[in-house]
Amino acid sequence: MSKTIAIGADHAGYLxxxxxxxxxxxxxxxxxxxGTDTGDSVDYPVFAEKVGDLVxxxxxxxxxxxxxxxxxxxxxxxxxxxxRAALCTDLVMAEYTRRHNNANVLCMGARIIAYxxxxxxxxxxxxxxxxxxxxxxxxxxxxx
Ligand code: RB5
Numbered sequence: 806m807s808k809t810i811a812i813g814a815d816h817a818g819y820l821x822x823x824x825x826x827x828x829x830x831x832x833x834x835x836x837x838x839x840g841t842d843t844g845d846s847v848d849y850p851v852f853a854e855k856v857g858d859l860v861x862x863x864x865x866x867x868x869x870x871x872x873x874x875x876x877x878x879x880x881x882x883x884x885x886x887x888x889r890a891a892l893c894t895d896l897v898m899a900e901y902t903r904r905h906n907n908a909n910v911l912c913m914g915a916r917i918i919a920y921x922x923x924x925x926x927x928x929x930x931x932x933x934x935x936x937x938x939x940x941x942x943x944x945x946x947x948x949x
Contacts, residue, residue: 810931811865813839813852815878818871818915821923825869828924834931837865850881857885860909868910869927875914882910889944894918899926903933905940 810829814822819841826836839855841847849872856868868890870878875892882890890910891902894917902908911930913923935941 808833809835809837809865811837811839811856811859811868812870813841813856813868813878814871814915815841815847815849815852815873816844817873818878818913819843821871821913821915821920822869824920825871825924825927829927832928849877853878853881853890854885856910857882857888861885861887866909867931870910870912871915871923872912873914873916875912875917879910879912882912889947893926893930895922896925896929899929900933903930904936905943907935907940907944 812822812826826838829836837859839852853870856870859865860868870882872878879890879892882888888910889906889908890912891906891908892912893899893902911927913926
């Protein structure tokens, strides 16, 4: 499987994104950074769409999106066909959205959780496998 992760943020999340990119690279992942990279105000759906495109086209095996709360990014990313974006604020959510929902985009809020927690959540999300079985049947219903 590709080890490429697509990552994006708005002005509220770009500092966490910068730190997370270094962390992910140190763990051996390739990272496609779609921006933003400054504190200038931007519109988060633009970055959610870019990450969604990269994941849906399998250029990246998963995506990470960071805004102030993580809510706007998750709403925008979930409009994209083939994207199952999950807003996570703790390790249990990160683990179960992989095991049960096969989430392919992780959303986090830089104004909600500490950076250290964001890093731990990302690690948990990336190391946890989907269980398949009855959970596959349930996520198949998303497209019906
Ligand atoms: C930006 O101020 C803020 O609205 C955005 O980062 C995000 O929290 C939206 O859900």
